[in-house]
Amino acid sequence: MDALLFWILAAGAVTASVLVIGQRNPMRSVLLLIVSFVALAGLYVLLGSPFAAVIQIIIYTGAIMVLFLFVVMLLNVPTEEIPIGRAARLLGGAAPRRFGAVISAVLALELFWAIGRMTVLNMPGGDVKPTEVHDIGVRLFRDYAFAFEATSVLILVAMVGAVILARKEPR
Amino acid sequence: MLPEPTLNSYLMLSAVLFAIGTAGVFLRRNIITILLSVEVMLNAVNLTFVAVDRFRGQVDGQIIVFFVITVAAAEAAVGLAIVIALFRHKEMLTPDAFTSLKW
Numbered sequence: 218m219d220a221l222l223f224w225i226l227a228a229g230a231v232t233a234s235v236l237v238i239g240q241r242n243p244m245r246s247v248l249l250l251i252v253s254f255v256a257l258a259g260l261y262v263l264l265g266s267p268f269a270a271v272i273q274i275i276i277y278t279g280a281i282m283v284l285f286l287f288v289v290m291l292l293n294v295p296t297e298e299i300p301i302g303r304a305a306r307l308l309g310g311a312a313p314r315r316f317g318a319v320i321s322a323v324l325a326l327e328l329f330w331a332i333g334r335m336t337v338l339n340m341p342g343g344d345v346k347p348t349e350v351h352d353i354g355v356r357l358f359r360d361y362a363f364a365f366e367a368t369s370v371l372i373l374v375a376m377v378g379a380v381i382l383a384r385k386e387p388r
Numbered sequence: 389m390l391p392e393p394t395l396n397s398y399l400m401l402s403a404v405l406f407a408i409g410t411a412g413v414f415l416r417r418n419i420i421t422i423l424l425s426v427e428v429m430l431n432a433v434n435l436t437f438v439a440v441d442r443f444r445g446q447v448d449g450q451i452i453v454f455f456v457i458t459v460a461a462a463e464a465a466v467g468l469a470i471v472i473a474l475f476r477h478k479e480m481l482t483p484d485a486f487t488s489l490k491w
Contacts, residue, residue, distance in 0.1 A: 223393040
């Protein structure tokens with residue numbers, strides 16, 4: 218049962234991610250990415266991490282993707298345009314894009330090669346016992362307390378920065 | 389009967405997702421889709437953390453996932469603010485349109 222669910226969710230996540238890359242319309246990309254994130258949340262549940270699954274759904278699909286949707290709707294640019302000008306053609310023409318495709322293919326092959334050479338490590342057997350959120354909380358607020366506080370400063374800086382960057386400049 | 393997923397299958401899946409994300413960053417010509425590809429890559433890394441966590445029976449990976457998601461939220465907010473500012477200048481979302489440092 219778990220094996221079947223793993224393969225279904227993995228296939229769903231990979232298919233949705235490929236379609237995200239394949240779309241020309243950013244609106245469809247955002248919606249397909251939500252599908253991919255929900256499939257990954259299912260995988261987290263299979264791995265016995267309900268905490269990671271819940272924050273994936275609430276923060277990623279609930280907050281970040283809504284932010285993306287807002288911007289896509291606000292800017293209202295349905296498709297990609299053809300670049301104009303010589304500098305733009307040099308940067309984004311067919312040759313640089315082919316080079317980029319080759320580089321990403323090389324990266325993928327390297328990753329597959331490295332993981333293929335690993336010895337096969339079986340997951341611990343028996344029933345999956347979900348990790349207690351209590352344990353995560355204790356670890357987070359004791360051992361990772363400084364990182365947690367630093368994160369709050371990061372969020373504050375990002376918030377102020379976003380407001381200043383997106384503000385209309387007074388002329 | 390389907391094979392039972394091992395740690396290797398989870399790592400392979402996350403490598404596939406990461407490769408899809410990099411391909412998107414290189415091939416797409418829309419800043420919003422490029423940011424979405426970065427999110428795909430971040431999620432691939434999160435999957436690795438959670439899978440290794442389950443393998444070792446620890447919770448540290450899930451805490452790192454929590455931090456990664458927080459940083460992703462900050463990155464999305466700042467990135468989208470920059471996208472809006474760029475769009476205001478050129479009325480375009482192609483990264484190739486922004487070739488000058490000053491205008």
